Structure formats: C-alpha cells, structure tokens
Amino acid sequence: MTEGRTPQPPERHRGPVTLRRDSIPPSTADQRLLDSHLRSEWKTKDAWRALRILSEFVEGFDTLADLPPSVSVFGSARSKADSPEWKLGEELGGALARAGYAVITGGGPGVMEAANKGAAEAGGLSVGLGIELPFEQGLNEWVDLGIDFRYFFARKTMFVKYAQAFVVLPGGFGTLDELFEAVTLVQTKKVTRFPVVLMGTSYWRGLVDWLRDTMQDAGKIGPEDLDLLYLTDDVDEAVRHIVKAGEDVEAASARRTAREASG
Numbered sequence: 403m404t405e406g407r408t409p410q411p412p413e414r415h416r417g418p419v420t421l422r423r424d425s426i427p428p429s430t431a432d433q434r435l436l437d438s439h440l441r442s443e444w445k446t447k448d449a450w451r452a453l454r455i456l457s458e459f460v461e462g463f464d465t466l467a468d469l470p471p472s473v474s475v476f477g478s479a480r481s482k483a484d485s486p487e488w489k490l491g492e493e494l495g496g497a498l499a500r501a502g503y504a505v506i507t508g509g510g511p512g513v514m515e516a517a518n519k520g521a522a523e524a525g526g527l528s529v530g531l532g533i534e535l536p537f538e539q540g541l542n543e544w545v546d547l548g549i550d551f552r553y554f555f556a557r558k559t560m561f562v563k564y565a566q567a568f569v570v571l572p573g574g575f576g577t578l579d580e581l582f583e584a585v586t587l588v589q590t591k592k593v594t595r596f597p598v599v600l601m602g603t604s605y606w607r608g609l610v611d612w613l614r615d616t617m618q619d620a621g622k623i624g625p626e627d628l629d630l631l632y633l634t635d636d637v638d639e640a641v642r643h644i645v646k647a648g649e650d651v652e653a654a655s656a657r658r659t660a661r662e663a664s665g
Contacts, residue, residue, distance in 0.1 A: 430534045430552070458556040462531075465549055466564045470527065472504040473644060474561045476580045477513025477571030487572045487602055490637070491516030494569060494601065497637045499526020501645060506531060506565055508557075509541040509548055513571045518544035531557050558583060567597040567644040572605040588630050589623075595654075597647040599632045599640045606633060 475495065481488045495505045495517035505521035507514035509530020522528040522544045530545035534552050541548040551557040561568075561580065568584045570577060581600075587593045600606045610631065617623050634640050 430536060455553055455556060458551055458553055459559070462549060462551070462556060462560045463563075465547070466529075466560060469506075469529070469564050470504050471502060471648065472506050472527075472529065472565050473498050473567045473569060474506040474565040474580075475514070475517040475569045475571070476508070476573060476577045477517070478573040478577060479508070479510045479512040479514060480574070481512035481516070481572070483516075487513055487605075488516045490601060490635075491571055492520040493637050494571075494640065495520025495522075495526070495528070496524035497641050498569075498644075499524035501641050503566070503644075504529055506561060507545075508533065508576075509545050511542055513573065515542035515544060518542055522546060531560055533557050562587060562593065566648055567599065569599045569601060569640060569644075570606075572602045585627075585630050589627055595647055595651045597632060597644050598630055599634065599643060601634060601637075601640060603633050603635050 475491065475498075477487055477491055481491075491513040497520075498505050498517075499521040504527035505517050506529040507517050509518070509532040514530070518528040518530060519542075528544050528546045530541045530548040532541050532548060532550040533554060534550065541550070549560075551560075558580070562584065568580070570581045581598070584596065584598050588596045588598065600610075610628070610633065613623065614628055618625060618628065632640075632643055634643070
C-alpha cells in the first residue's frame with residue numbers, strides 16, 4: 403500500500419447506487435430474483451422487481467443507442483497484467499479502435515481492463531457494462547462510458563444488441579456463458595452474420611476438439627455449426643475477419659434493397 407494513502411472500503415455498485423461497508427447486503431439482486439428458497443417474496447416483491455428490470459433495459463437502450471459500430475470483448479477478470487491474454491486484449495482493443503470500432507467489455511479487471519485500455523489509448527470509445535457481484539466490483543479506470551447492471555440478462559442483451567461481433571479471449575464460466583449464448587443466437591438465426599472470434603488458440607483448442615469429436619460426432623451439432631467459431635492468435639486477422647463480415651452484411655442489405663425497389 404502506498405504510504406499515506408487511506409485504504410478504500412469495500413464497495414458494491416447496485417445500479418446507480420454505491421454501497422460501502424455495512425450497507426453492502428449479503429446477496430445480489432440476481433440472487434434474490436432467482437433463488438427458489440425465497441418463494442415467500444414471489445408475490446410481494448417480484449412485481450416491483452419487474453419495474454426495476456424494465457428500468458435497466460430502458461437505461462441501457464437509451465445510453466447505448468448512439469454507439470458507433472462496436473465489438474464486445476470477453477475474457478477472464480483474473481488475468482494478470484503480465485499474462486499473454488492481458489497483452490493480447492490490450493493489443494486487440496487498440497486495433498479495434500483504429501479500425502473504427504468502440505470496444506465493449508464487462509468493465510471489470512483482467513482481460514476486460516486490457517481491452518478497454520487498448521481502445522482508450524488508441525483514441526477509441528471504451529465501454530464497460532458492469533454487474534453487481536459479491537466480488538470483482540467496480541468499473542476499471544479505462545472505461546469512458548459505463549453502466550452498472552443488477553441483472554445478468556439485461557446486461558447480456560446489451561452485449562449482443564450493440565455489437566457487430568464478439569471476440570472471446572481465455573476466461574472462465576462467465577466467458578463461456580457469453581460465448582455459447584452468442585453461438586446459439588447465430589446458430590438459431592436470432593442474429594445474422596455475427597462473427598464470433600476465439601483468440602488464444604492453445605487455450606480454446608481442447609474445447610473445439612471436443613465440440614467436433616464428441617458433440618458433432620454424436621450428431622448434436624452439424625459441421626457448419628463449427629464454422630461459426632473463428633480461431634486465431636493474430637489480432638490483425640481477427641479485425642479483418644470482423645470488418646469483412648460487416649462489409650458482407652452491408653452488401654447483402656444493399657442487394658435486398660435493390661430487389662425490393664425493382665420488384
């Protein structure tokens with residue numbers, strides 16, 4: 403600790419509210435909503451929670467509606483600043499910013515902070531979508547535009563709605579959650595031509611091999627489904643893949659508009 407500096411108390415952000423010390427509750431809003439042990443609250447509190455949930459969507463939509471083309475970057479909050487994925491995230495954030503994209507992360511430490519830092523230092527817009535958790539609290543210092551959410555599902559909608567692509571660096575359960583939600587949305591055509599890039603091929607190779615050798619061989623997915631994942635360790639290649647996908651979408655839209663005008 404730096405000499406003379408007062409240590410900061412524990413802090414939790416709950417929407418627009420900041421809680422410290424004894425004001426921090428023992429559970430989160432998501433837990434109280436989803437925990438089946440709290441059945442006694444269903445009739446008395448869930449209707450009011452619906453209004454709070456609505457307010458999170460309204461706040462997110464209103465705040466993010468004017469974003470430029472954006473890319474959501476995911477990865478571990480536990481990655482250290484000297485780790486390969488941290489350095490990769492910083493390089494990626496800078497490259498995306500130079501290509502004209504805003505960078506959206508979960509706003510936390512680790513890979514998220516690295517991507518936000520790279521984007522900010524390259525002159526791009528650095529966005530952080532935080533979440534109320536009993537740990538890993540607070541938006542990192544490189545976030546230019548930040549929102550704190552109570553509910554995971556509201557936050558996850560914003561990651562998809564305002565991004566033209568996902569880039570997924572090494573991470574844990576939260577990273578896998580975002581990865582497979584994105585792939586499912588593309589597979590079921592809830593979103594179209596949405597690149598999902600996996601960076602850190604040595605980290606992801608075992609998962610991709612399992613998807614092919616176990617899941618695909620068992621007939622649970624088709625060969626075309628694996629094509630939804632693009633693996634690379636090259637930042638420039640990842641950005642080119644994202645840019646090309648955007649150009650393909652614009653070209654398809656122009657052709658569709660031309661057909662409708664002529665027909």
